[in-house]
Amino acid sequence: MxxxxxxxxxxxxxxxxxxxxxxxxxxxxxxxxxxxxxxxxxxxxxxxxxxxxxxxxxxKREGPVSSAPILFGRPLQELPERVRAELRRRIAYVQGIIDIGFFIFTPAFLSPILQNIATKISDLKPPSVTTAYRWYKRYRVSRQMRALIPRYDRRGSSAPRQTDRVLELAAEATEDAYKASPAATGKSIHDRLVGKIRAENLRRSPDDQLVIPALRTTYRLFDRMEAYDLHVLREGQASADRRFRIVKGGPKVEHILERVEVDHTPLDLFLVDEVTALPLGRPILTLLIDVYSRFPLGYFLSFGGTSTAVVMGALRHAVLPKEHTKEVVPNLKVEHRWPCYGRMDLLVLDNGLEFHSDDLESVAFDLGVDLRYCPKHQPRFKGVIERFLKTVNYYFAHQIPGTSLAKLADRGDYNPEKSAFLTMAEFKHLFDKWLLDVYAQTVHRGIGTTPWAKWHEGEARRTPELPESLADLQRRIGLVRERRLRHDGITLDGIRYAGPELEPVIRKWGPGIKVRIVVDAQDLGAIQVWPPESQDPVTVLAIDQTYAHGLTRYQHELIRDRVREIGASEEDGEALAAAKFQLASAIDELMKSRKQKNRRRAAHMHGKTSDKPEARFVPSNERAMAPVTKPKPGSSNPILAQPPAGQLSTFTLNIRQGN
Incomplete structure (x- = not known):
């Protein structure tokens, strides 16, 4: 060698x-x-x-490169036994010639030597002198016995014998066949190729006709295609890139909270209402996970789909220290407390609209969090959260009665809606139990230890940091708006906020000054107002606390839609209170609906989330209970009339239809 x-x-x-x-x-x-x-x-x-x-x-290889033989570089064990036997035979002859020391390649000198070697190895057909010289020359050029390996695989021409035009038509026929059906066969490709060649021959002279290949030839051309190209034709390039990619090592992290990934998933589990016991549907889980420890930092459950408010709820839960899980299910104690909290350095997101909002960008800037977006349609760039959400569904949700399973075909006769029995509060209790006492205490293959141990190992080297206070966190995590300060305070979406906290602002800057506002989408009872050049905001309460306290932004939007429908002013307290009462009645009717999508919508209207698993929309304003009448022309206080007994209001029909 x-x-x-x-x-x-x-x-x-x-x-x-x-x-x-x-x-x-x-x-x-x-x-x-x-x-x-x-x-x-x-x-x-x-x-x-x-x-x-x-x-x-x-x-570098010695000797002329052009004369060096092409060597078989793979292990000899991959060669068939007959090829290895021939190799041993050739080595015996070449080595026997080399052992002589001095030799000349003439029949008189070499024939007796070759015959003697043949006798030793029991070879009935010794090679000729010319053949022995050819073997020795191949060895002398390469200085390797590998040069003597018979290359039967290189016999004959491997190039296609069809013309370039036939090969082009064959490629077009293959592409057309797979565009028509991903299950295209060699026969269907051959039929299309024959048609294309015949159409081409009609445009050619008689002495320049293309030869139609046989079906077997088409199959051979089809076998020459690379697996990647074939998969592109069948399922598209995106699918081929996923299937044929090489999985490399993930991002290297050395500390907790250095890299955090976030995503949503519909839980494969139906939850029920705690009052009616009717199934509400599958909640949406938004979760953040620490890449270093594989420990979930926080989550948010809701029935309203993905939104910026949902992301804010999950981010707030992730940053804040966790209180001990409330025991809703009897005799089921959560043994471990949730250790994770603190601001992360980097938050990795996909390209959902809720992640590209100005509100999230502003909150991330205030908290000192760097946002990084993955390339489109490439979830592998945040593979930790993608894999964990699958673990949640397969190893937790699928093991509970009421699971919808991952695929409809897997259900058989099983009806998840009839089997469901967990409420949001009960599910939250079970989920925390599974996260802290099962998942966090199980050795994770990716990190070689348990997430619990890995988090505490990282915490020994880096202490998590929190904002200055809870109030400081509440000031920064929320929906960001800009409004002008007037003499009557600040009006935001029809709700007026005013108080003595705004007097120094209006004295210094005057009416009409723009201020920055941070709103909690889960409670419109108060807002955070940032005056110009101020380093701290002030909390301003809504004037009508009876209406606004505990009201979610989504509930308020529905109420405003109702008020606009009747032509009343959106700042009319009486109209808002009446519409709020009618919304509560409509939600109760939806909760009793036979359609599951209506009950799910009702749960969203109630404001059921992991923060408020037992929330119910019940107006406490007594003025909302008074009978109302349709507005008369010139009336200054128009409010909708109550529908006759047994008849659904237009409002109920609209929200039942999703309007």
Whole structure:
């Protein structure tokens, strides 16, 4: 086998340049000649051996490159037994010739030698002198016995015999067949190819006709296609990129909260209402996970789909220290407390609209969190959260009665709506139990230990940081708006906010000054107002606390829609209170609906989330209970009339239809 050796004339690459040993001197000195410029380099054997050990030297093949045979480089065990037997036979003859020391390739000299070797190895058909010379020459050029391996696989031509135009038509026929159906066969491709060739021949002269290949030829052309190209035709390039990609190592993290990933998923589980016991549907889980420890930082459950408010709820839960889980299910104690809290350095998101909002960007800036978006349609860039959400569904939700399973075909006769019995509060209790006492205490294959141990290991090296206070966090996590301050305060979506906290602002800056507002979408009872040049906001309460306290933004939007429908003012307290009462009645009717989508919508209207699992929309304003009448022309206080007994109001019908 040829390689690197201290011989005069040996060629090798060192440091990206070709060198050759010019002379071997005394005291282990080696004189090299650099091929690129003829420069002489003096070094020692130890220098070259050290460079070889570090992988900086690569020996070059000696002799003319054009005459060197193409060697079989794979392990010999992959060769068939008959090929290996032939190799051993050839080696015996070549080695026997080399062992003589002096020889000439003439029949008179070499024939007795070949016959003697044949007798030793029991070969009934010894090679001719010409054949032996050809074997020896192949060995002499390469200096490797591998050159004697029979290359039966290289016999004949491997190039297609069809013309270039036929090959082009074959590619078009294959593409057309797979566009028509992903289940295209070789026969359907051949039929299309025949049609294309016949159409082409109609435009050609009689002496320039294309030959129609046989069906077997089409199959051979089809077999030449690479697996990647075939998958692109069948299922598209995006699917092919996912299937044929090489999975590399994920991002390297060295501390907790260094990299956090967030995403949503519909839970494969139906939950029920705690009052009616009717199934509400599958909630949406929004979750943040720490990549270093694989420990979930926080989550948010809701029935209203994905939104910026949902992301804010999950972010708030992730940053804040967690209180001990409320025990809703009897005799089921959560043994471990949730240790995770603190601001993360980097938050990795996908390209959902809720993640590209100005509100989230503003909150991230205030908290000192860097946002990083993954490329579109490539979830592998946040593979930790993607894999964990699958774990939640497969190893938790699928094991509970009421699970919808991952695929409809897996259900069989099983009806998840009839089997469901968990309320939102009960599910939250079970979920916390599974997260803290089961998942966090199980060895994670990706980190080699439990998420619980990994988090505490990281916490020993880095202490999580929180905002200055809870109030400071509440000031920063929410929906961001801009409004002008007037004499009557600030009006936001029809709700007026005013108080003595605004007097210094209006005295200094005057009426009409723009202020920054942070709103909690889950409670419109108060807002955070940032005056110009102020380092801290002030909390301003709504004037009508009876209406606004505990009211969600989604509930308020429904009430405003109702008030606009009747033509009343959106700042009319009586109209808002009446519409609020009618919304509560409509939600109760939806909760009793036979359609599951209506009950799910009702749960969203009630404001059921993981923060408020037992929330119910019940207006406490007594003025909302008074009978109302339709507005008369010129009336200053128009409010909708109550519908006759047994008849649904227009409002109920609208929200039942999703309007």
């Amino acid at each position: 040829s390689g690197f050796a201290f011989r005069t004339g040996s060629a090798f690459e060192w440091g990206g340049a070709a060198h050759r040993i010019y002379r071997l001197g005394p005291n282990d000195q080696v004189v090299l000649e650099r091929d690129t410029d003829g420069q002489t380099v003096v070094c020692t054997r130890d220098d070259l051996l050290t460079a070889y050990r570090e992988g900086k030297i690569t020996a």
